[in-house]
Amino acid sequence: MNFFIKISNVHILIKVDNIVIFKAVKEFFSGYSLIKDISEKVDIEINIYSEKKIMGKFNIRQPHLFSYGRIKGYRLDNGKLLLSDQSTFVVIDETTNTADAYVDTSILKRGTEFVSIFLTITLIELLRHNGLYYLHAGAIKKKKHSILLCGMGMSGKTTLSIGFASKGYLLCSDDAVFLRNRNNKIQAIGFKKDIHVTNDTLQRYKHVFDDIKPAQPPFRKTSVPYRKFKTINTITPNIIIFLQRTGLSTTHVTPIGLTKAMSFLIPQSLMLFFNKNIADKHVAVLKALIHQTENYLCLCGTDLLEDPLIILKEVSKK
Numbered sequence: 404m405n406f407f408i409k410i411s412n413v414h415i416l417i418k419v420d421n422i423v424i425f426k427a428v429k430e431f432f433s434g435y436s437l438i439k440d441i442s443e444k445v446d447i448e449i450n451i452y453s454e455k456k457i458m459g460k461f462n463i464r465q466p467h468l469f470s471y472g473r474i475k476g477y478r479l480d481n482g483k484l485l486l487s488d489q490s491t492f493v494v495i496d497e498t499t500n501t502a503d504a505y506v507d508t509s510i511l512k513r514g515t516e517f518v519s520i521f522l523t524i525t526l527i528e529l530l531r532h533n534g535l536y537y538l539h540a541g542a543i544k545k546k547k548h549s550i551l552l553c554g555m556g557m558s559g560k561t562t563l564s565i566g567f568a569s570k571g572y573l574l575c576s577d578d579a580v581f582l583r584n585r586n587n588k589i590q591a592i593g594f595k596k597d598i599h600v601t602n603d604t605l606q607r608y609k610h611v612f613d614d615i616k617p618a619q620p621p622f623r624k625t626s627v628p629y630r631k632f633k634t635i636n637t638i639t640p641n642i643i644i645f646l647q648r649t650g651l652s653t654t655h656v657t658p659i660g661l662t663k664a665m666s667f668l669i670p671q672s673l674m675l676f677f678n679k680n681i682a683d684k685h686v687a688v689l690k691a692l693i694h695q696t697e698n699y700l701c702l703c704g705t706d707l708l709e710d711p712l713i714i715l716k717e718v719s720k721k
Contacts, residue, residue: 420451550567558703560578650705
C-alpha cells in the first residue's frame with residue numbers, strides 16, 4: 404500500500420505494509436490531497452514496515468544526539484540517522500533521501516505518537532535536504548497581516564491559532580511550518596497535519612468543534628482534521644510573535660531586536676545542527692526571516708483566551 408503527497412515542490416512517496424499503520428499514517432496526512440499517480444520524480448521515499456527483521460542490527464557507539472520523550476536519535480557508523488524508543492525504529496539516509504521504519508503496532512494504542520513524532524522528525528530531516536527548513540510555529544494570515552506564532556510547547560500556539568481562525572484569519576498551520584527562500588523572500592509553508600487540541604480548547608471553541616468528540620483517558624488531546632478550517636498553503640511572514648505564558652491576566656507585547664529574535668528561533672528548529680552544511684543553510688534562512696519581519700515578545704495573559712486580537716492591538720501601539 405502506498406500513496407504520494409506533495410509538500411511545496413517536494414514529492415514524497417510513502418509505502419506501508421500493514422493496513423492498521425497505513426490508516427494511521429493516511430489519517431495523519433488528511434490535510435493533503437493524496438496523489439494516486441505521479442509522473443514527476445520522487446524526491447523522498449519513506450518505507451514503513453511491521454516486520455522487525457528488515458531493520459537488521461545497529462552498531463551504536465556514540466551517545467544519542469538528542470532525545471524527545473522516549474525517542475532518542477543516534478548517528479550510526481555509516482552516517483545514517485537512527486530514531487528509536489527501543490521498540491520502534493526509523494533509519495534515515497540523508498544521502499539518498501530515504502527512510503526505513505519498523506513500527507511496533509502497539510505504539511498505535513498510545514495515540515498519534517508514531518505519526519506525530521517519529522514521522523514528523525523523519526520528514527523534518529529529509530525536507531531540510533530539499534530546501535525546506537522546519538520551524539515550530541503557528542502561521543495565520545488576514546489582509547496585510549501574515550503572522551508566525553512561535554514558542555515552546557504549551558505556549559499557546561494552537562489555542563491562539565484557532566482563536567485567530569475564529570476571528571476570520573486563514574490558518575496556514577497551528578504548530579509547524581517549513582521555510583523556503585523564494586526570490587529573496589522567506590515563505591512559510593504550513594504543515595497540514597491534524598490539529599491536536601485539549602478538551603478545554605474544544606469547549607472554548609465549541610461553535611467550531613461541534614461535531615468533535617472530547618478526548619478520553621488516557622489521551623489528553625483529540626485530533627481535529629486540518630480541513631475543518633479555512634486555510635492557506637503559504638504565507639510570506641511580516642510579523643513574528645514569540646509567545647511566553649505568564650499566568651497574568653493582562654497581555655504585554657514588546658518589540659525585540661534581531662539577536663534576541665534569533666535566540667528564540669533556533670531552539671524551535673528541531674535537529675538544527677546534525678549536519679553542518681545543512682545547518683548553515685537553515686541558519687541563513689532564519690536570519691533572512693527575522694530581517695523581513697517585525698519581531699515581538701508577547702507575555703501572554705489570560706485575556707487572550709477571550710480575544711486573541713489583543714496582540715495586534717498592542718502591536719499597533721508600538
